[in-house]
Amino acid sequence: MLNVIKTVAAAAIIGSFGAHGSSLAFTPIVAGADACDVPICDIQETLDQLMNMSQNQRYNYANNLVLEHAKTKDVKVLKNLVDFGRKLQAISIEMGDEDWVSREAGTLANNAILNLAKYSAMNGEAIAELFMQLDSATKRYEVIQYWHQMIFSLEDVEILEEIISFGTLAKDYSAKIGDEPWIQRAAASMISDASVKLVALEPVHEGVYEVRLNKTDRRMLGFDRIVVLDSTSSKNLTVHFLNSEINRTAFSFNHATIIGNKVSGTNLSTNGPSSSFQFNFDRTSGEIQGTIQTTRGQKVSFIGERKFTVQDLLKGESPRVIEKNDIIGTMKGAILGVEGELSIKSFSANTYSASFVSNNGQIILDFQGKIFPKKGIISLTHNDKIKLVLAFRSGTSGVIWKGATFSTQNGEVNPAYFKPFY
Numbered sequence: 001m002l003n004v005i006k007t008v009a010a011a012a013i014i015g016s017f018g019a020h021g022s023s024l025a026f027t028p029i030v031a032g033a034d035a036c037d038v039p040i041c042d043i044q045e046t047l048d049q050l051m052n053m054s055q056n057q058r059y060n061y062a063n064n065l066v067l068e069h070a071k072t073k074d075v076k077v078l079k080n081l082v083d084f085g086r087k088l089q090a091i092s093i094e095m096g097d098e099d100w101v102s103r104e105a106g107t108l109a110n111n112a113i114l115n116l117a118k119y120s121a122m123n124g125e126a127i128a129e130l131f132m133q134l135d136s137a138t139k140r141y142e143v144i145q146y147w148h149q150m151i152f153s154l155e156d157v158e159i160l161e162e163i164i165s166f167g168t169l170a171k172d173y174s175a176k177i178g179d180e181p182w183i184q185r186a187a188a189s190m191i192s193d194a195s196v197k198l199v200a201l202e203p204v205h206e207g208v209y210e211v212r213l214n215k216t217d218r219r220m221l222g223f224d225r226i227v228v229l230d231s232t233s234s235k236n237l238t239v240h241f242l243n244s245e246i247n248r249t250a251f252s253f254n255h256a257t258i259i260g261n262k263v264s265g266t267n268l269s270t271n272g273p274s275s276s277f278q279f280n281f282d283r284t285s286g287e288i289q290g291t292i293q294t295t296r297g298q299k300v301s302f303i304g305e306r307k308f309t310v311q312d313l314l315k316g317e318s319p320r321v322i323e324k325n326d327i328i329g330t331m332k333g334a335i336l337g338v339e340g341e342l343s344i345k346s347f348s349a350n351t352y353s354a355s356f357v358s359n360n361g362q363i364i365l366d367f368q369g370k371i372f373p374k375k376g377i378i379s380l381t382h383n384d385k386i387k388l389v390l391a392f393r394s395g396t397s398g399v400i401w402k403g404a405t406f407s408t409q410n411g412e413v414n415p416a417y418f419k420p421f422y
Helices: 043-051 055-068 075-094 099-119 124-131 137-151 157-177 181-201 310-314
Strands: 207-213 225-230 237-243 248-253 257-259 262-267 275-281 287-294 300-309 329-335 338-348 351-358 364-372 377-382 386-395 398-407 413-418
Touching: 043 055, 043 075, 055 075, 055 099, 075 099, 099 124, 099 137, 124 137, 124 157, 137 157, 137 181, 157 181, 157 257, 181 225, 181 237, 181 257, 225 377, 225 398, 248 262, 248 275, 300 310, 310 377, 310 386, 310 398, 329 398, 351 377, 364 386, 386 413
Parallel strands: none
Antiparallel strands: 207 225, 207 300, 225 237, 237 248, 257 262, 262 275, 275 287, 287 300, 329 338, 329 413, 338 351, 351 364, 364 377, 377 386, 386 398, 398 413
């Protein structure tokens, strides 16, 4: 049985005084069937009826829909409202309605686009297309903030990658049309946080790479190692290009981003050369190839292989979900080949602070980081220079925290272990 189309019939129009002189009440024609599941079942029929009414009635009809569907999340309903709102606005302009009438029809469409951009399934290009249709910077910022907040509860790698894709397109579009810089900063912050979360969930990107340059440039310091690090600080994902022969950092990038198998970053500076890089990597083999360029030289290409990845430490399963009581306290073990104690405390929700003190007291390292209870992982960073990752795993002699440290200063990787409290 066909669904009955809810149309605006002349007999169903009741005129009464309202905000702009009159308002409309619409009664669907009932013929023994269920009504359709969108607000405007027959858009053309409804528009035909509205064309025979006053501009006040057209305004009030649009206004009623704006108020009724301000918080609607149903994608099918929202698409219906966008289509109808745009067509009503075009008719209102064509008929010579005053500006406030056609503007209300536009508001109906724009509000629906805003909600579509927030409540549709995350697809980077599709959400960006909706973002570009929004009529104000405030609405564009609202979409960015909505998806930014979603990052912290997400554990789906594919969705995070789509958010990064959306953020990149949104940032570029916002700059292109001349939005205030805070819109672009909001998009950049979202991209950065999504990249860090992505690395946390699938840290195959994080680690040390050995690389070779296809050519050298005398105006640029060469490098033979790249270290990718989740800093667990305001710098988020950092990438360091190292020259191991002279133990010096050639380039350093903060807030790097990851989209699929591509890692990229930019460093803009007035106190030194600005630079940018990008490289693609093979998740299975660990091979990478990319380019780097500065204001002082030509683009230089490099290729290389992964020497170490944090993903290797996540192999196997935790014997159980770790709890706060497994973390807070002091453990005996060793890092960097030095024995000592690692004390961990939490002074802020979901953030863990730690200090390693060697047995002879000569080495003291302070860390900050996070835990992943289901995976049984502690991930800590010292001053954006040393990363310590420990996995709670069963061994031949019982359960132990085992892992490694790696450095952004020299790219060296060293084993680490600590005994649980019991």
